[in-house]
Amino acid sequence: MKELKEAIQKAISIQKRNNITFLTGAGISSASGIPTYRGADGIWIKGTKHYKPESFGTFEHFSKNADEVWQYTFFRKKMFANANPNEAHYKLVDIEKKLQDRFHLITQNIDNLHQRSGLDTVYEIHGNLREMRCSVECSKDIYEIPKSIPLKAIDEDLTHDEKKLLVCPKCGEDTRPNILWFDEFYNERNFKLHTTLKIAKNSGLLIVLGSSGATNLPNRLVEQTIKYGGYVIDVNLEDNSFTDNFKDKKRFYSYRGTILDFLNILEEEISLI
Numbered sequence: 001m002k003e004l005k006e007a008i009q010k011a012i013s014i015q016k017r018n019n020i021t022f023l024t025g026a027g028i029s030s031a032s033g034i035p036t037y038r039g040a041d042g043i044w045i046k047g048t049k050h051y052k053p054e055s056f057g058t059f060e061h062f063s064k065n066a067d068e069v070w071q072y073t074f075f076r077k078k079m080f081a082n083a084n085p086n087e088a089h090y091k092l093v094d095i096e097k098k099l100q101d102r103f104h105l106i107t108q109n110i111d112n113l114h115q116r117s118g119l120d121t122v123y124e125i126h127g128n129l130r131e132m133r134c135s136v137e138c139s140k141d142i143y144e145i146p147k148s149i150p151l152k153a154i155d156e157d158l159t160h161d162e163k164k165l166l167v168c169p170k171c172g173e174d175t176r177p178n179i180l181w182f183d184e185f186y187n188e189r190n191f192k193l194h195t196t197l198k199i200a201k202n203s204g205l206l207i208v209l210g211s212s213g214a215t216n217l218p219n220r221l222v223e224q225t226i227k228y229g230g231y232v233i234d235v236n237l238e239d240n241s242f243t244d245n246f247k248d249k250k251r252f253y254s255y256r257g258t259i260l261d262f263l264n265i266l267e268e269e270i271s272l273i
Contacts, residue, residue, distance in 0.1 A: 023108075023209065066174045110126055136171065
């Protein structure tokens with residue numbers, strides 16, 4: 001613990017790269033009752049059909065089963081709407097107020113809980129379930145998912161009239177949720193690729209909260225921070241891909257415990273600035 005506190009103190013004292021950036025994953029929302037994706041309580045099950053995340057969460061699957069994916073999307077939206085931000089979400093709001101423009105938060109989550117907790121600075125690198133866009137990319141326009149479509153139970157299908165609200169107003173093709181699927185690539189327009197890499201480059205401290213590091217960009221963000229002289233602290237209950245990839249780096253630290261416990265420690269150290 002002493003070594004970790006010293007690392008935090010060194011990191012937050014760096015003046016040339018003084019951003020303190022948080023990278024959040026599904027682990028921060030588990031205390032709100034939202035299951036993680038790959039765990040035993042994972043949410044990648046619909047009705048009586050069972051899918052691996054790598055098959056269900058793909059554009060290829062959507063292109064063949066658009067109605068099914070949209071129905072599942074409204075089921076997930078209902079799950080998220082029934083959840084509330086937890087103490088860790090609100091602790092980040094307190095920290096943002098202390099750090100002000102030094103604070104950045106990058107999230108892989110699409111549950112909107114950071115925004116609902118009151119955070120101002122949130123970069124969504126996997127998109128969100130508030131928006132949709134044309135599935136054939138007839139334009140770069142982003143549309144709000146119609147609020148008139150009611151949220152769904154797991155076995156409740158969309159009606160014909162509801163499906164008509166989910167077509168592109170420009171070309172008439174299906175729209176799709178504005179999220180990143182497993183067979184797609186990060187870009188700047190929808191997923192803030194270059195923006196977040198620049199933030200990581202200028203971060204004296206990058207703190208990973210509840211992400212397993214199973215996707216590409218989060219690992220690049222950690223790599224970018226270390227490459228340009230910043231510190232990284234991985235806050236998780238157990239070792240993960242970040243551990244495998246960066247455990248030998250001098251400025252990479254692991255904290256094995258709850259996110260809230262770590263944030264309480266961090267807030268104390270920030271108060272000493």
